[in-house]
Amino acid sequence: MTSGLLPHEAEVVDRQDETPDMFSLRLRFTDPEIQTTYRFALGQFNMLCLPGLGEVPISIVSDPDDRHAIDHTIRQVGSLTRNLGRLEVGDRLGLRGPYGRGWPAETAEGTDLLIVTGGLGCAPSVSLIEYALRRRSRYGRIHIIQGVKHAHDLIWRERYSAWRQHPDVEVYLTADTGDTFWPFHVGPVTQFFERIAIDPAHCSVFLCGPEGMMRTVIQEMVRRDVPAGRIWLSMERNMHCALGSCGRCQLGPKFVCRDGPVFSYAELAPYLAHKGV
C-alpha cells in the first residue's frame, strides 16, 4: 500500500480527450504488487506527480471494485495539469494514494439521491453517479443537477443521456451561458428546485463545485428540512502532503485531505459561514 510521501511509478494505459481542456487518464502502477494491493473508496483522491514539476490532488473516478486500473479526469488549469494533459499512452508518472474520506455511499443506501454539481472538474460527482447507477437497486430516486458556466463545458453529453435511460433517474442540465446547439436550460442550478419533490426524511444530498453554489443549495435544503447530517460536500483546498502534515488544507480545525475531502454540512457549518476561514 502506498501511503507515505514517496510516489510510485505508474503508467498511462489509456487516455481520452473529453473537451478541449479536459482529459481522462487511465493509470496503472508498474509494480504489479502495488497495483493488486491498491484499494480505494468512493470519492477518495490520489496525488499525481510529474518529477521536477510537482504534485496535484486528483479525485479517483473509476469504480472502487475495479482493481485493474485507476481513472482520473483532469481539467487543464495551470502548469501541472497542462503537463499531465500532454501525457500519452505508455508515459510514466508518479502516483501515491489513496487519500481522504470519500462519499458515504453506504449510509445513503435506501434513500433518494440528490446530486448537485457546478462548474467543471466535478470528478467526484461523476464517480458517485456511476457508482450508484451500477448498484441501482440500493438507492431510491436519483436526481442529478449539473450546472456549468458555458454550454461547451458540459462534457459527456452521451453520458448524461445514458444516465437518463435508467429507471427513476432525472438529469437536469444547465449552463450560465448557452450556445446555439444547447437544447437545455440556461441559468443557475437552483431553478430546478421547484420541480423536484424531496422527502427530507429519506434523501441524501451530495454537492460538489463552487462553494457559492454549494452554499445556495444548502440554504435551500435546510429550508426544506433536510437534516445537516444528510447533506454532503466535497471540498477543495490547497494540498501538498495529503497526509494531514503540511497544514495547507486547513478549514477551521479540519485537515481537508485527511478529515475530508467529503464532509457533512453538520461538520462544516461553522466554517462555511464566513469567507477566508
Next chain:
Amino acid sequence: MKVQRFLPRDRFPSLLDRLSEAGYDILGPQVRDHAIVFDTLASVDQLPLGITDEQAPGHYRLSASSSGRYFDWATGPQALKPLTFVPREPLWTSETRDDGTLVFRESPPEARPTAVIGVRACDLAALAIHDRHFLHGAVPDPHYRARRESLFLIAVNCSRSADTCFCIATGDGPRVRYGHDLALSELDDGFVVEAHTGRGRDLLDSLATTEVTLDQLQAAEAGSAQAADQQHRRLPAGSLPDQLQAAVAHPHWQDLNDRCLTCGNCTSVCPTCFCQTHVDERSLDGREAHHARQWETCFNPDHSYIHGVTIRAERPQRYRQWLTHKFGTWVEQFGRSGCVGCGRCITWCPVGIDVTEELAALCQAPDTAPGQAPDTAPGPVSGAAPDRQEPGDD
C-alpha cells in the same frame, strides 16, 4: 524516584566531555549576530556567560548581566524546531531513465546523535506538540522521527523570564516537567542536575557530583518562583476556541490590517508552527528531480491558493488564521492550545504585535464603533458570493 545531584561550576565542562565520549554532537546556546542561537558547542567558553536578554514587543537586545551565569537569558529566536522539523528537508529523488521509466528513491535524513544543552520548558512543551503532529498522526513522519530520536536533551530551568514570556498562563513553564533527559537549575556555584530518563541517569552517574543540599534545592526553587513572578502577560479567561469561533467576524480583525505586515516572522519563530510547502527541482539535463519540503507560513497568500482563488486573500483573514489556529482550532486538532507561552512571536514581530493583547481585544464584545470584519459574507450559507472569490469558481 527523582535523582538529583549537585555539579559544581568548575566541573561543568566534564558534562560536555562525557557527552562527547558517548558519541554525541553537542549543540548549545551562544551569541551570534547579537542574538542567542544554538550551534555546535566545543567548549563551555562558548556559552553566553554573564549575558542576558532584554525582550519586549518588537525588541530583542543582549546585555551584560551581573550574575556570571551561563543561562541567565530566556529564549533566543529558535531552539529545537529547526533541529527536528528542519527548514528544508529533502524527501525524495527521482530518476528518469533513457526508456522513460521512473525510479523514486526516499532521501533518508542524516541524523547524528545530538545532545542539546539549554532548552527550556516551553521548548520541550512545543516539542511534545510536534511529536504528536509528526509521530502520532495516521502516518508517522520518518524524517522527523529520525531527527527526533537522535536527540539527547539537557534542559535548563528558567530563573528569569523575559518581559514577553507567559508560560505560566499556558501552563508550560517555567519549570521543566517532561521531555528532557537531564534538567539543570543553575546556581551561582554550580548546577542542581536532575535525571529524568535512564540514559540521563547514566550520564549523571558518570559525573563527579555531590549530594544536593536543602539550600541548593531551595535556591533552585526560588529561581523558578522568581521567573514565574516576573511574568505579567495573561491569556483571556474562558475557552479560547469558543471565544475565537464567536469572534470570527469581530471588527477587531480589521484593525490588524493597518498593523500586521504579514511577514511571517511569528510563524517562523513559533516553535509549534508546522506548515510546509513541497518544492520540486530538476537537474539541468532533466534526468534527476528532487522533492523537498520547507517551512511555510499561513501569512503567505500562496498558503491557501487553489487554482484561480486565494482563500485567505485579505491580510486580516491571514492574521485570523494564525491566531485562530494557534489558540482555537489547535485544541480540537491536538487536545491542547498551540501556544506554549514562549513569547517569541511578540519579540520578533517587527511592529510589536502582541498576541495576548489581540486575544484580549477579540474576547471583548465588539464595541459600537463600526468596523469591518475580514469577510463580508452576511451570515450562514449566503449565496451572494462574487465570482472568482471562492474555491471552485472558474
